[in-house]
Amino acid sequence: MPVKTFSSAVFGIEATTITVEVNITSGTKYFIVGLPDNAVRESMLRVESAVNTCGYHMPRQKIVVNLAPADIRKEGSSYDLAIAIGILNASGQIESDFLGKYLILGELSLDGTVQSVRGALPIAIQARKEGFRGLILPKANAREAAIVNDLEVYGADNLTEVIDFFKGTGTLKQTVVDTREEFFNNINNYNTDFADVKGQENIKRALEIAAAGGHNAILIGPPGSGKTMLAKRLPTILPPLNLFEALETTKIHSVAGKLAAADSLMTARPFRSPHHTISDVALVGGGSYPQPGEISLAHNGVLFLDELPEFKRTVLEVMRQPLEERRVTISRSKLTVDYPASFMLIASMNPCPCGFYNHPEKECTCPPGAVQKYLSKVSGPLLDRIDLHVEVTPVNFTELTSERKAESSDAIRERVIKAREIQTERFQGVKEVYCNAQMDSKSLREICRINEAGQLLLKKAMERLGLSARAYDRILKVSRTIADLACSEDIKIEHLAEAIHYRSLDREGWAG
Incomplete structure (x- = not known):
């Protein structure tokens, strides 16, 4: 008689329960059906070695393992543990009345050790939704699964512990995590602070505006002027993650296998900084078996692209749609998955190949036309999606050695939170709009x-500074954020003037 155990598969950031059916009959050979990939097909060899090592025996009969539903492709090695328990139960070596009440997953080593898997959090959420009593999985994934309430989570080190658990003689201990305590104890736990930055008050102001309105920004300046240092501190002034955002962010990192064993819930906004040699698939996600890319790993946080013109043009262009829609859809012939991608884009670049164009002290050595050619590596449609263009100048010796204490991230964050609260109230009832950007x-x-008066100022700015038409909407959005920071109901002249100042790359003649 066939025996059923239950495991799970992850598609996108959602899980689907997989029924592992095992039938042992007279004959020889092992068979796995139900659209398994190579890793799943190889599981029988791992299972056989693990079972024998743990003091049990693999039946020398015909074993058929069906992974249902059979029309969904099964990938990876996480079904090993469920298959092993199913075979032992079908062969009479384990008898348990509550085998079907637990969802089982884990990769087996040849010695029976249970290895970590991906996607434990969305699997745990789905297990609770479908009424399972609990979840048995590798110990390395136990904490991330345990943040789901009303679900028993047991982390196992080896196959023997799982067998003993179902026999009723085991010593597996339930992993318990107080989700709210974990969240509030670790929130805003950053190692960096804006108080460490000497000078650069105008850049801090620009990043404060970007954080307050959720605006994308690009920092343009010579090498060593502090672009990367400032960008890395941006998450410290963003509003804290709420519990829903923390769970959603953790799900993505769980699916990508980016959570450490000690982690349970992500409480700090992610900061992703991929190298400029990254491929377009690695950036937006995808592959033969779709996985989230860097833009999804930066969801609810910051994606920092250092040395923007050095990225391949195709890589930058594939970001255009996700920047607008705040999600990316990966389509394959038999599968379509959606990954969230609501992130702030912060880019940095040198003003020219040598890096010293417009430098106050050093002379640019680039030949005529080189500056414009360098800047043209970044397309107009991508720049159109970047609200603030900020020129970064080097810090002089006096500011660098000053003993004056700079403003802390906590003080800046308070102003940002107040501005975001105004926007939350403003966009209440508007679907998928949470900030001015x-x-x-x-x-x-x-x-x-x-x-x-404001219209006249904008008209003069566009005529005299050569601002492009695409800058108009961006200026209005940024000026609205500046007004929110000032707790002003109306957009005033000074708010517009400051917003116009942040459109450097739209000015005709900026690059010679």
């Missing part, structure tokens, strides 16, 4: 109204 054209016209 996400406003569509209709909302922009209703919310970002300016008086005649």
